Amino acid sequence: MPATVTKENVQETIVEAIAKLGPDPSEITPDATFESLEIDSLDLVELAQVIEDEYGVAMKSEDASRLQTVQDAVDLVVERAS
Amino acid sequence: MTRSVVITGVGAVTPLGVGARALFERWARGESGIEEGLGRCSEFDPTERMSKKEARRADRFTQLAVTAAGEALESAGWNGSPPVEPERVAAIIGTGIGGLESLGTQQDVLRDEGPKRVSPLAVPLMMANAGSAAVAMRHGLTGPSFATASACAAGTDAIGTAMRMIQSGQADAAVAGGAEAALTPLARSAFAAMGATSESGISRPFDARRDGFVMGEGAGVLVLEDAEIARARGAEVLAELRGYGASSDAYHLTAPDPEGSGAARAIEIALEHARVAPEDVDYVNAHGTSTPLNDRSETEAIKHALGEHSTEVPISSTKSAIGHLLGAAGAVEAVATVLAIRERLAPPTLGWEAREEGLDLDYVPGKGRELPEGAIAISNSFGFGGHNAVLCIGAA
Numbered sequence: 001m002p003a004t005v006t007k008e009n010v011q012e013t014i015v016e017a018i019a020k021l022g023p024d025p026s027e028i029t030p031d032a033t034f035e036s037l038e039i040d041s042l043d044l045v046e047l048a049q050v051i052e053d054e055y056g057v058a059m060k061s062e063d064a065s066r067l068q069t070v071q072d073a074v075d076l077v078v079e080r081a082s
Numbered sequence: 083m084t085r086s087v088v089i090t091g092v093g094a095v096t097p098l099g100v101g102a103r104a105l106f107e108r109w110a111r112g113e114s115g116i117e118e119g120l121g122r123c124s125e126f127d128p129t130e131r132m133s134k135k136e137a138r139r140a141d142r143f144t145q146l147a148v149t150a151a152g153e154a155l156e157s158a159g160w161n162g163s164p165p166v167e168p169e170r171v172a173a174i175i176g177t178g179i180g181g182l183e184s185l186g187t188q189q190d191v192l193r194d195e196g197p198k199r200v201s202p203l204a205v206p207l208m209m210a211n212a213g214s215a216a217v218a219m220r221h222g223l224t225g226p227s228f229a230t231a232s233a234c235a236a237g238t239d240a241i242g243t244a245m246r247m248i249q250s251g252q253a254d255a256a257v258a259g260g261a262e263a264a265l266t267p268l269a270r271s272a273f274a275a276m277g278a279t280s281e282s283g284i285s286r287p288f289d290a291r292r293d294g295f296v297m298g299e300g301a302g303v304l305v306l307e308d309a310e311i312a313r314a315r316g317a318e319v320l321a322e323l324r325g326y327g328a329s330s331d332a333y334h335l336t337a338p339d340p341e342g343s344g345a346a347r348a349i350e351i352a353l354e355h356a357r358v359a360p361e362d363v364d365y366v367n368a369h370g371t372s373t374p375l376n377d378r379s380e381t382e383a384i385k386h387a388l389g390e391h392s393t394e395v396p397i398s399s400t401k402s403a404i405g406h407l408l409g410a411a412g413a414v415e416a417v418a419t420v421l422a423i424r425e426r427l428a429p430p431t432l433g434w435e436a437r438e439e440g441l442d443l444d445y446v447p448g449k450g451r452e453l454p455e456g457a458i459a460i461s462n463s464f465g466f467g468g469h470n471a472v473l474c475i476g477a478a
Contacts (some may be wrong), residue, residue, distance in 0.1 A: 053199075
């Protein structure tokens with residue numbers, strides 16, 4: 001059963017998932033770029049797997065490659081899931 | 083004129099602790115790192131030398147390799163950058179199996195959650211070359227880097243290959259060793275199924291009561307340099323890597339040739355490469371696995387290669403204190419041999435009490451044995467598949 005899709009909810013899930021990949025949680029702000037967080041293509045695949053599990057949103061590699069910031073990822077999930 | 087190769091740094095993570103000194107000093111004191119029939123590196127914490135991100139992108143065998151390499155480079159005094167162009171430095175890290183734990187985890191994910199949930203890190207975690215890749219990447223070494231795969235001879239073949247690379251001019255320095263972390267239920271069952279591991283959980287090489295090897299994990303890494311380059315930078319030379327010999331039994335999938343002729347040939351090649359006469363060998367760091375077959379055929383091999391001198395030379399097995407580290411074994415034992423030469427002490431074969439007919443050499447029971455100044459040693463490694471690899475190491 002996919003989780004409820006609210007902006008806050010999605011943001012929380014994504015920040016939590018990114019924190020597991022290595023970056024310090026305090027650095028994971030909406031404006032933070034994946035580059036600055038040293039999140040690479042392998043990390044984005046792991047993030048996509050979490051998103052699909054939680055919200056049933058499939059994120060393809062071309063979607064992932066367009067994402068620049070944490071906010072971009074949140075927006076994409078909210079848009080696709082609603 | 084062939085280039086001389088010296089050892090300027092050593093590092094190890096073993097069941098006796100983190101660090102080369104912990105390995106040698108505790109073994110020399112007669113302490114064992116084996117608990118409940120396994121040689122685990124229970125004190126090892128990968129985040130001491132790796133960031134959280136680096137650690138989660140590395141299988142345990144790679145974490146062990148990176149930690150041992152970090153210590154080796156520190157002890158060589160490289161201080162963050164190699165003394166030669168980075169492209170002239172090789173990184174060769176052997177392993178028997180590679181990232182087995184990661185493979186098992188992902189196999190579970192595939193079975194329980196389906197193919198779309200398999201991690202994108204699965205391949206870089208489990209590939210056998212992950213150790214050498216991580217060491218090269220971490221230290222910016224851009225010379226040749228790869229893994230050697232010759233089962234329990236892999237660490238020794240890595241060091242010998244790196245030595246040959248320096249001698250042939252392909253590199254000026256190398257970070258070389260072996261790493262293994264295969265204490266998973268699958269590997270333990272598999273080695274038990276072939277009757278290789280000890281049911282008693284006791285590692286007592288060359289003893290009449292020995293009943294198989296005790297599995298261990300860990301890593302050992304050496305820093306090798308062209309002797310002239312090391313001298314020019316005023317490096318402290320720990321020992322000289324004088325020779326490397328390798329051969330194959332071509333006899334049986336797992337059993338060694340009972341005559342030990344392939345193993346004897348590897349010893350002879352290493353001594354020839356080192357220009358050392360058999361009677362000048364002061365210490366043998368044996369493969370000494372504690373299996374009925376190995377310890378008998380290795381004894382035959384030593385007798386054959388060293389002749390009459392074989393009855394006079396002290397022979398001891400590091401595996402009596404830490405178990406069998408498979409692809410890391412030869413590298414960890416090379417580290418121990420370097421320190422034995424430096425400290426002029428051959429540590430004992432722990433637990434040796436009962437003589438078996440034909441196993442009549444000096445296995446250094448009880449206490450360690452003093453070694454002469456300027457000692458020359460050999461370190462033997464033999465792998466399933468009939469791989470034989472031997473290093474000859476001499477005092478600096």
